[in-house]
Amino acid sequence: MLSLTSPIRTPYHALRASTKLLALCVFTLAVTLSGDPRAVWGAAALVAGLYLAGGLRFAAAGLRMLRPLVFFVAIVALWHGILGEWAEGALVIGKLAAAFGLANLVTMTTRLDDMIALVERVAAPLARLGIEPRLPALSLALVMRFVPVQLQRAAALGEAWRARSRRRPGWRLVTPLALLAIDDAEHVSDALRARGGVRPPASSKG
Amino acid sequence: MERNLAYVALFAALIAVLGLIPKITLMSGVPITAQSLGIMLCGTVLGARRGALAVLLFLGLVALGLPLLAGGRGGIGVFFTPSVGYLIGWPIAAYATGWITERFGAGKPLALTAGIASVIGGIVVLYVPGIIGMAAMLDKTLPQASLLALPFIPGDLVKAVLAGLVTAALARARPGAVLSRS
Numbered sequence: 001m002l003s004l005t006s007p008i009r010t011p012y013h014a015l016r017a018s019t020k021l022l023a024l025c026v027f028t029l030a031v032t033l034s035g036d037p038r039a040v041w042g043a044a045a046l047v048a049g050l051y052l053a054g055g056l057r058f059a060a061a062g063l064r065m066l067r068p069l070v071f072f073v074a075i076v077a078l079w080h081g082i083l084g085e086w087a088e089g090a091l092v093i094g095k096l097a098a099a100f101g102l103a104n105l106v107t108m109t110t111r112l113d114d115m116i117a118l119v120e121r122v123a124a125p126l127a128r129l130g131i132e133p134r135l136p137a138l139s140l141a142l143v144m145r146f147v148p149v150q151l152q153r154a155a156a157l158g159e160a161w162r163a164r165s166r167r168r169p170g171w172r173l174v175t176p177l178a179l180l181a182i183d184d185a186e187h188v189s190d191a192l193r194a195r196g197g198v199r200p201p202a203s204s205k206g
Numbered sequence: 207m208e209r210n211l212a213y214v215a216l217f218a219a220l221i222a223v224l225g226l227i228p229k230i231t232l233m234s235g236v237p238i239t240a241q242s243l244g245i246m247l248c249g250t251v252l253g254a255r256r257g258a259l260a261v262l263l264f265l266g267l268v269a270l271g272l273p274l275l276a277g278g279r280g281g282i283g284v285f286f287t288p289s290v291g292y293l294i295g296w297p298i299a300a301y302a303t304g305w306i307t308e309r310f311g312a313g314k315p316l317a318l319t320a321g322i323a324s325v326i327g328g329i330v331v332l333y334v335p336g337i338i339g340m341a342a343m344l345d346k347t348l349p350q351a352s353l354l355a356l357p358f359i360p361g362d363l364v365k366a367v368l369a370g371l372v373t374a375a376l377a378r379a380r381p382g383a384v385l386s387r388s
Binding site: 002003004005021024028065068069072075076079088091092096099100101103104106107108110112115116119135136138139140142143144146147149150151154158171173174175177178179181182183184185186188189192193197198 | 207211214215216219223227240243247266267271273277279280284343346350379
C-alpha cells in the first residue's frame with residue numbers, strides 16, 4: 001500500500017524517526033502555548049524554510065499536503081473577517097499551518113518500516129506486563145494486508161451492482177463488505193491458530 | 207485471542223475502506239463518507255472493547271503515515287488539525303456504542319438497539335470531544351464551535367440508522383459473528 005512518505009530524498013530522511021517525533025512534540029507544544037505573533041510567524045517561516053531546503057518539488061508536495069486545512073482557513077477567515085479581527089484570525093491560521101506543516105514533514109520523510117520498527121521498540125516492555133509485544137506490529141501488518149484486499153472487493157461489488165442497475169450502489173455495499181470482513185476474520189483467526197497462534201516467539205511476520 | 211485479533215484487524219481495515227469508497231451524497235447535497243459509519247459498526251458488531259481497539263488500530267495506521275482517512279488524508283499531521291477532537295473521540299464513540307448495544311439489547315430488535323446506540327455513541331458522545339477540539343484549535347468559544355458542527359448532524363443521523371440496519375442484517379447472516387451479542 002502507498003504511504004505518504006515522499007519519494008523525493010531530503011536530508012531529513014536520514015534522521016531517526018524517534019528524534020523527529022520528539023522534535024515535533026517540543027515544537028508543537030511551544031507553538032500552541034505561545035501567544036506572541038512574532039514567535040508564531042517565526043515558527044511558520046522556519047517550517048517553510050525546512051521544506052524549501054528539501055528542494056522546490058518537495059516544498060510543492062508539502063504544500064499539497066496542507067489541503068485539509070483549506071476548509072478551516074476559509075471558516076476562520078470568514079469569521080474573523082466579519083468581526084474585523086484580522087490579526088487574531090491570522091494568528092490562529094499561522095499556528096495551525098506551522099504545527100500541521102511540521103507534522104506532515106515528519107510523515108513525508110519517515111519510511112513506514114522505520115515507524116513500525118519504532119512501534120516494535122516502544123512495545124517491547126509490554127512483555128513484562130504479560131502482553132505479547134509482537135501484537136501491535138502484527139495487527140498493523142494484518143490491516144495493511146487487508147485494506148487493499150477489501151478495496152478490491154468493494155470495487156468488484158460496485159461493478160456487479162452497476163451491471164444490474166443504473167442507480168449508484170451507495171450504502172448498499174456496506175453490508176456485503178462487512179459480511180466479507182467477518183468471514184475473512186474467521187479465516188484469518190483459523191490461519192493464525194493453525195500456525196501456532198500469536199504467542200510463540202516465531203520469527204515469521206504474519 | 208487470535209479470533210479477537212483477527213476481528214479487530216479486519217474491522218480496522220473496514221473503517222479505512224469505507225472512507226475510501228466513493229462518497230454518498232445526501233439529498234441536501236452535503237457529501238458524506240461512510241467512515242463514521244465504520245466507527246459505529248465497530249461498536250455495534252464488535253462490542254465495546256474490541257470496537258474501541260479496532261478504531262485505535264486504524265488511528266495508529268493513520269498516524270504512521272498511511273492515507274486512510276476519508277479523502278486520502280493521513281500522517282501525524284491530522285492530529286494537529288481542528289478535527290483532532292473527532293479523531294480522539296472515535297475510539298470513545300465506538301466503546302460507548304458497543305457498550306450500549308451489549309447492555310440494552312435483550313429482547314429488543316437489534317436494528318433498533320444498534321441504531322439508538324449509534325446515535326448516542328457515534329453522535330452525542332463523539333461530538334463532545336469533537337467540539338472541544340475545534341474550539342481549542344480555532345480559538346472559538348464552545349457555543350461557536352458547536353455551530354460549526356451542526357451541518358454534520360443530519361448525515362450522521364442517517365449513518366446511525368444505516369448502522370442499525372447493517373448490524374441486524376449481519377446478525378441474520380452470521381449469527382455467531384456479531385460479537386456484541388455473544
